[in-house]
Amino acid sequence: MDRRFETDFGELWVAGADDAFEGVRPLLLVLRGAFADTPQYARLADLLPEFRVLFGEMPGFHAPALSDVSVETLCAAWSQVLPRLKGPICLCGVSLGGVVAVGLQPCGQVNLLAVDPPFRSRDAEPLRRFAKPRTESERRFLSEVFGWDPQGDSPRDYLYLLDRICCPTAILAGSDAGPDRVPGLIADNTLAEIARHPSVRARRIADVGHDVARGGSQRMLIILRNMARAAVATR
Numbered sequence: 001m002d003r004r005f006e007t008d009f010g011e012l013w014v015a016g017a018d019d020a021f022e023g024v025r026p027l028l029l030v031l032r033g034a035f036a037d038t039p040q041y042a043r044l045a046d047l048l049p050e051f052r053v054l055f056g057e058m059p060g061f062h063a064p065a066l067s068d069v070s071v072e073t074l075c076a077a078w079s080q081v082l083p084r085l086k087g088p089i090c091l092c093g094v095s096l097g098g099v100v101a102v103g104l105q106p107c108g109q110v111n112l113l114a115v116d117p118p119f120r121s122r123d124a125e126p127l128r129r130f131a132k133p134r135t136e137s138e139r140r141f142l143s144e145v146f147g148w149d150p151q152g153d154s155p156r157d158y159l160y161l162l163d164r165i166c167c168p169t170a171i172l173a174g175s176d177a178g179p180d181r182v183p184g185l186i187a188d189n190t191l192a193e194i195a196r197h198p199s200v201r202a203r204r205i206a207d208v209g210h211d212v213a214r215g216g217s218q219r220m221l222i223i224l225r226n227m228a229r230a231a232v233a234t235r
Contacts, residue, residue, distance in 0.1 A: 005084060007077040013063035014081075016045065016054035026088045026110070026231035028224065031056040031078065033095030034141060041094070041213065047221060050228035051090070056081075058097065060137050069137075069144045071096075071158055075103035082108055088231040092224060093117065094213055095185075096145065102169070103161035110234055111227035112167055115220065116174040116212045118185035119194075121146040121156040126183045127210070159190065162197050168230070170223050171202040172216060177209030185210055 005012045014029070028051035032041055036058065045053040056078065057063040066073055078100055082089065091112045093101030098117030118124040124146060133139040147154035173191050174184025184204070186194070195202040208215025 005081045007066075007080040009068065009073050009077040010059065010066035011064055012059065012066075012077055012081055013057040014054045015057065016052070025050060025052050026090055026228055027052045027054060027085055028090045028092060028228075029054050029056055029082075029085065029109075031091070031093040031097030031101050032058060032062070033097050034058045034061045034145075036062070036094065036097075044092075044224075048224055048228070050225060054085070056097065060141060065137055069141050071099055071103065071145060071156075071161075074100045075105070075161070079104045088234055090224070090227045090231055092220075095210065098171070099158050099161065103158070103164055105164055109167055110231040112165070112169040113220070113223050113227065114169065114171045116172060116185055116210050117158075118146070119158045119161070120187070120190055121148070121153075123187040123190055124185040127185060130182050159193060162194065162200070165197065165199050167199065169197075169200045171200055172212050172219065172223075173202065173204045174208055174210045174212050174216075175204055175206050177207055177211075177215070182210040184208075184212075 002013060002015050030041060032055060059066045060069060066077055087108060089109045091101045091109045094115045098114030099119060101112055102114055131142055133142055143149045147156045171194055173186040176183050191202055194200055205212050205216035205219060
């Protein structure tokens with residue numbers, strides 16, 4: 001089942017089970033990353049029967065592009081969708097989806113999990129050798145979101161979005177994982193800054209690289225199940 005939401009910036013798409021907008025279970029909105037392996041995340045709906053699971057598609061990749069590809073526009077657009085969903089709502093953002101999830105306003109969610117969000121483009125520098133844009137929209141995405149440009153880079157720093165956090169938040173960071181895998185995109189000093197936020201629990205998952213959702217899936221499931229219990233307790 002797909003549903004489309006009009007926003008001031010264009011159309012956002014979500015996908016999920018037919019009962020995702022009804023029922024007594026809390027809702028989990030999963031914001032997938034730009035280059036997400038869609039079938040992999042679809043399994044969360046089977047693994048987390050505690051939730052009604054919806055998947056937010058990244059504009060310009062799995063859905064039409066918005067009027068602008070900046071992180072602030074993504075945050076503003078998804079912030080317009082949240083009030084239209086039946087709660088209680090929990091959020092799980094993966095990669096860029098994690099950056100956006102942290103920056104949502106206003107936030108009515110109960111809990112939030114961000115998985116290896118690339119808050120700083122300098123931390124994500126190793127990703128450049130894996131990022132092979134195939135289209136102009138993908139090149140524009142890398143230029144806008146990470147500030148990577150053949151004419152000269154303009155580093156991005158989205159750590160200021162932590163100031164918007166208004167619910168208990170878990171952040172899982174990836175790690176080094178060998179020459180053939182994308183490494184984690186949060187440096188040690190950045191993770192230390194994140195961990196100082198009073199509403200954030202942050203930890204690094206060893207030997208998984210950026211693909212925490214696969215290599216650290218058990219840790220993710222534990223956190224998400226705890227989030228479901230917290231959401232039920234708020235009723």
